[in-house]
Each structure stands twice: as structure tokens, then as C-alpha cells.
Amino acid sequence: MRARDTDWDGVRLHVVTGKGGTGKTTVAAALALALASGGRKVLLVEVEGRQGIAQVFDLPPLPYEERKIAIAPGGGDVYALAIDPEEAMLEYLEMFYGMRRAGKALTKMGVVDFATTIAPGFRDVLVTGKTSEAVRRKDKTGRRIYDAVVLDAPPTGRVARFLNVTNEVAGLARVGPIKNHADLVNGVVASPETAVHFVTLLEEMPVQETLDGIGELREAGLPPGGIFTNMVRESLLPASVLDVAAKGRFDAAELALGLKAAGLAEGGADATAVAEALAEEIAEHAHRTRLERRERRSLDTSGRPRYELPLLADGVDLAGLYELAESIHAQGAA
Amino acid sequence: MSERERSARHRTVPVLDLDAIIDDPGTRIVVCCGSGGVGKTTTAAALGLRAAERGRSAVVLTVDPARRLAQSMGLTELDNTPRPVAGVKGEGRLHAMMLDMKRTFDEIIEAHADPERARQILTNPFYQSLSSSFSGTQEYMAMEKLGQLRRSGDWDLIIVDTPPSRSALDFLDAPERLGRFLDGRLIRLLMAPAKAGGRSAFKLLNAGFGIVAGALTKLLGAQVLKDLQTFVSALDAVFGGFRARAEQTYKLLQAPGTAFVVVAAPERDAMREASYFVERLAEERMPLAGLVVNRVHRAPAAVLSAARSTAAAEDLEARGEHELTSAVLRLHAGRMQLAAREHREQEHFVSAHPTVPVAQVPAMSEDVHDLEGLRRVGELLAAQ
Numbered sequence: 001m002r003a004r005d006t007d008w009d010g011v012r013l014h015v016v017t018g019k020g021g022t023g024k025t026t027v028a029a030a031l032a033l034a035l036a037s038g039g040r041k042v043l044l045v046e047v048e049g050r051q052g053i054a055q056v057f058d059l060p061p062l063p064y065e066e067r068k069i070a071i072a073p074g075g076g077d078v079y080a081l082a083i084d085p086e087e088a089m090l091e092y093l094e095m096f097y098g099m100r101r102a103g104k105a106l107t108k109m110g111v112v113d114f115a116t117t118i119a120p121g122f123r124d125v126l127v128t129g130k131t132s133e134a135v136r137r138k139d140k141t142g143r144r145i146y147d148a149v150v151l152d153a154p155p156t157g158r159v160a161r162f163l164n165v166t167n168e169v170a171g172l173a174r175v176g177p178i179k180n181h182a183d184l185v186n187g188v189v190a191s192p193e194t195a196v197h198f199v200t201l202l203e204e205m206p207v208q209e210t211l212d213g214i215g216e217l218r219e220a221g222l223p224p225g226g227i228f229t230n231m232v233r234e235s236l237l238p239a240s241v242l243d244v245a246a247k248g249r250f251d252a253a254e255l256a257l258g259l260k261a262a263g264l265a266e267g268g269a270d271a272t273a274v275a276e277a278l279a280e281e282i283a284e285h286a287h288r289t290r291l292e293r294r295e296r297r298s299l300d301t302s303g304r305p306r307y308e309l310p311l312l313a314d315g316v317d318l319a320g321l322y323e324l325a326e327s328i329h330a331q332g333a334a
Numbered sequence: 335m336s337e338r339e340r341s342a343r344h345r346t347v348p349v350l351d352l353d354a355i356i357d358d359p360g361t362r363i364v365v366c367c368g369s370g371g372v373g374k375t376t377t378a379a380a381l382g383l384r385a386a387e388r389g390r391s392a393v394v395l396t397v398d399p400a401r402r403l404a405q406s407m408g409l410t411e412l413d414n415t416p417r418p419v420a421g422v423k424g425e426g427r428l429h430a431m432m433l434d435m436k437r438t439f440d441e442i443i444e445a446h447a448d449p450e451r452a453r454q455i456l457t458n459p460f461y462q463s464l465s466s467s468f469s470g471t472q473e474y475m476a477m478e479k480l481g482q483l484r485r486s487g488d489w490d491l492i493i494v495d496t497p498p499s500r501s502a503l504d505f506l507d508a509p510e511r512l513g514r515f516l517d518g519r520l521i522r523l524l525m526a527p528a529k530a531g532g533r534s535a536f537k538l539l540n541a542g543f544g545i546v547a548g549a550l551t552k553l554l555g556a557q558v559l560k561d562l563q564t565f566v567s568a569l570d571a572v573f574g575g576f577r578a579r580a581e582q583t584y585k586l587l588q589a590p591g592t593a594f595v596v597v598a599a600p601e602r603d604a605m606r607e608a609s610y611f612v613e614r615l616a617e618e619r620m621p622l623a624g625l626v627v628n629r630v631h632r633a634p635a636a637v638l639s640a641a642r643s644t645a646a647a648e649d650l651e652a653r654g655e656h657e658l659t660s661a662v663l664r665l666h667a668g669r670m671q672l673a674a675r676e677h678r679e680q681e682h683f684v685s686a687h688p689t690v691p692v693a694q695v696p697a698m699s700e701d702v703h704d705l706e707g708l709r710r711v712g713e714l715l716a717a718q
Contacts, residue, residue: 020370021599055603102548121463155370157398178558204701205400206371233668236661258659262646264638277635278662285665288699313671315602315679 007226007305007332011195013135013188014150014225017159017213018199019206023230025052026316027199027309028152030324031228034334036076037325040147043079043134044069047127048154053080058318064088066134073322073329079146081134088126096177121168125182128165132188156198156209160216163189163196167220195225200299202229202292207299214302226333227304229296231311235289237282245279245286252279307331347684349718350624350691355593356385356491362591363484364623367496369607372599373628373695375399376702376711378495379407379430381595383419383705384712385491386428392491393429393483397476399495404432406704414438416483421705429489435475439465442478443569451568460558460565472497473507477583484586506614584618593623598683600627600676605683612687624691625683626715631676631697633669640670693718 008014014031018024025046032044043066046053051061057069062082070078090103137145154162161168166186169178188194196217200206214224235242244250256265256275265271299306309327312320328334355361366378375396382394393416396404404410407419407430414437416429444452455461464471476497483492551559586592594615598608608625615622647663650656684692695714702708 021372021601021604052603204402208401236664237658238661241658241661255659255662258650258656258662259646261656262650262659262663264642264646274635274638277637278666280634281666281669282662284699291699311672313668313675315675 033325036072368597380711
């Protein structure tokens, strides 16, 4: 495979995390599209049973099966897989022990329910294990089946724990098959082939969580990737106007003249009222812009590459997803 | 739908009167639930402060508050005990606490077991994993703590924030799941060797269990299975009725003194989750108070539509005049578009659940840092 000139050449597993409400699944989907563009094959994986991929791509719920869901710009393929921990466990039993039947019995006894929902360590090993398997899978000629795998991971607060599987099962299984499996997963996740990307908004709480999350990853010896700032609203006003507006000294009279010139006011009083309401909007906008600048500076302290994705005025639909993918590509993230 | 029908329907959306709920002495528990990142904890804290300042003796149980929010209530550490919040105005009082799920679990064990048995359980690796895990245990312990606070009788209003689950429904399902597991067939099977006085379990049991035990040994390793057995038998001796506790919690949540407030943001995922939650609450016959939609964007100059605004901006740009005005108009058009989209997302909910009362809270540019900020959110919640 010929390497492209992107910030993440050589990365095979892109883990995407973010605080709830930041658009993590949307960014993961757009990243998968961007990575697939130009004739590549990318697998997009979700692990939390939310059917988020199906919703983003406007598809019926996905089964536990890799299937093609989208064609990337320039002719690549995006496949998707919604990992169901129970199914993953049965598959694991069958693959390593030929125990499909015992698996059924385990399901009936509630063991599978237990292992996959109550003990999160096992659940995480199963789903990261399945993902790692997809990353490593090769065809007959020894070529990797997927050029890249994008994992829509649990939220920022849980991601280090989720990926640090060896540690998670250490208390439960010091030796034995689960431990071996966890070590195998760790070999993929903690390698330079993996990057953990963060999705954030330019707001205080998600930015703080992003910085905390990056710190936790570093502590766990896991590789932090880039920061995707989502839903960025472009500012159309010059800095000088914003400065004035932030101080609440925006000149509504001039605006009223402009409104009249644009034919938006029949009577004089009307234009003034609208201009004042607009001035209020500008002041808020200026205030927010200033806070956003502060959050950008905070994010820069992490030293991670940053990418900004626009707020889609009409919400995320398929066209919007391709627009985000294009933006990701143009910024060199894929 | 015509414009007239649309606006007629708008007028009929019932308004959520939160003051009426928190002022009603019959309201003993308010549960704030919804998907992650919609401002659930802030809503819970603001309601608690408002209730206290309107004379209630309230306690806010938060599960995983952001640091700044916790600080705004004077909470500096996770210590599992309600702490008085300083600076509350008026006759009422407010306490706040952060849930420490491991400690809550430990306390259940310590309260029900003799010291030796408690030690056995607390040091068991299986217990340590279960009690500090995020999946299920947190939800269960939040409900357990809620029950404790209610039984203590120290407060006349408890406001509880639900855990940041992957889905809002987890919080209803997890306690039941944990209860079912701890009380289930598997556990009874695992306990069989202990009850048989340490003799080989497998001789005593049917072939089905033989397969299961074999599989478990392969999957988990013999040591894990042994740890699990020890844990389960120790736990069983402590209290057999995990499921009974889960059922008690359910009853508490169904009681008339409970009010569920579903929290959402005007975005597709959050509104969808809110819909699911409302349906689920109805199924479980749990009392829904209404929906709070946080972070609603409004435009003060709403008289000027997005279309007119854009057209005027284009006109000015074409003429090369009033550059500033055209930029302002474009900005306004963007804001109107956003407001329209948010309105559409809410509309889906409203058409599916026309009788659910709704309260909207405008988007704020800054997070809450102090009590004054919480007070402001409380005012916005009440001003519908």
C-alpha cells in the first residue's frame, strides 16, 4: 500500500472518543469515509449497542456482521460492524475452543449476560479483541483486509479504562486464556499502529475532559491521536468589531442605516428595534467567540494536532457527512 | 401541515411548571434522567438549589459531576456523605453529595456481614472488580443510595442525577440485571460446592452444569472460577435478596411522591433518547413530570427570518455597501437556521408525545461555576 501524505500514515486503528453530545459517532463516520477515499477499504466499528452508525448513515439497524454501507469519494468502501458483546463471546468460544454448544448453555445460565454486562473488563476485552482481530486480519496473500479500522469508542471518561484491557482484567485473571487474549489486544492498541482521537466542542467541559483524557491515555501508555473540534461556527465579523461588541459598545445606529439600505425597514422605529436586537445577538456572539478562543488555547497546550469541523446548519445527513469527510481530508487528518 | 395548524399546535404543548413540582410537599423524589452531555447534573443541582431557596429541605445526589459544577456546590471530594451547601438563601437548606459507588457497595457488605465474612468479600478480586466497575454497579448503587437517603428521613426532597450511561435506559435496567444475576441460577449453581461441604461440585450436578463449568474454566481460568465461587457463597450468606432490593427501588420510583424529569438538548440523538425514555417510563408506570430541553438557541431579532436576512445580505454584498450590516445579517441567518433546526428536532418529540409538559432553557455561553450560576439556571428553568 502506498502511503498517503497525512498526519496519521501508518496508523491502522483509529479510535474515536469524545464526551457525550460532541458528535463522536458522526466524526468517526466522517473519518472512515475520508480514510476510505481514493479506493481504500475501511471498517467502521461500534461497540456500545446504540446503533449509532445506522442512524448516521440512515440505515436499518446493523447486524453483528461486517457489511458494506457506503462508498467513499473517489471509490473506496466503508464497511460497518456493530459489535454485540454476547455474539463476540460466543464467536470467541467457538473460534478458540470449538464450543458453540457450550456457548448456548452459557447463555441460558446467564453467564454470557454476566460476563458481557456485569463485568466490564470481560466485555471490553471481547469488543476490543474483535476490533484488533479485524485490524490484523489478512487475506491469502498476506495483505491486510482493511487499510484502516475506525472504532467509535466509549466516551472520554471511560476510554482509557476501555482500552487498557490488560490492566482491566489483571485483577480478575492473572493467567489463563482471558489474560492471553488481553495481552494480544494490548499488542495492537498500545502500538504505533493505533491513534486515539478526541472529539470536542469549544466549550469548557468537553475541552477539560479532552485534556484529562489525553493525560489518562499517556499515563496508561496508550497513544493519543488528534483533536477534532466539532460544530465550529465560523465568525464573519472582523476582530475589531467583535472587540467593540464584547464590551457592549456596538453601534446599533450604523446597523439601522444598513438595514434601511437593504430594504429591511419600512419605518424608522422598526429598523432601530431590529438593529438593537441584532446588536444583542452580536454581543453574545462576541462573548462566545472570546470564550472559544480561550478553549482553543487550552487545547493547544496538549500539543496534539487539531482539526476543526464546521457546524452543519441543517444537521447531520448523508450529504453533511461527506462534507465533513472532505474537511477531514483537506486538513490532512486522512 | 399549514402554518396556522402548526402554530395552533404549538400553543397546546403543555408547559412544565417546575416550581409547582418542587413546591409541592408531596414531591419527595425528583429523578433527572437523559442521555450524556445534555446538562442533567446541572439541571439536578439547579433544581435542588431552587427548591431549598423556596423553603424545602433538599439533598442533591450527583453521580459524576464535572469538577467545576461540584465546586459550585462546595463539593471538593467524593466522600459519599451529604454535605451542607453554604450560601443558600432563605429558610430552606441544601445538602449535596457525590456518589462513591465502591464505598456504597462496601457499606452494604459491612452493614450486613460479620467482620470476618465482610473481610472475605471485600478482599475478593471478583468483588473488587464488580464494585469498581462502571457497568451496572453505578446505576445499582445510585438507586441504593437513593433508598438510603429516603429511609433516613433527613430531607423532604431528594433530587437525583442519573449515571452517565451509554443509554438513558441503562439506569432502569441495570439494577434489575445485577439483581437477577446475583440472585440467579448461575449463582446457585456456583454455590453448590460450598453447600455440599467442599466436595466436588461436578459429581453432584447434572451434565448441563458440567459443560458450563468446563467452559467457564477454559474461558476464565480455574482461579477466576474459584474466586467467583468464594465471592458468591460469601455474598449469599450476607443477604439473599439482591433482587428484592432492586424491586424495592422500583416501587420507590413508581410511588406518587416521585417525579421524573427527562433532560435533553435540542439535537436528534438526545431527543430520540428522551422519547424512548418517556415511553419506557410509561410502560413501567413511573411518574413523568415532563421534559427539560437545555441549550436552546434563540434569536432576539427573530422577527427577521433567515431567508429575508440572507437575501438582504446578498443584496448589500452585490452593491458593495454596508459590509458590517451584511456580515451581521449572515450571522443572524445562521442563528435563525440553527433555531429552526432545533425546533424541528423538538417537534418530533412533541408530535409523538403531545401531552408531555416541556420546559426550555436557553443556551448559555459559559458553564456554571458558582451558586449564582446555578441560581440563574434555576430561574431559567422556572421562567417558562
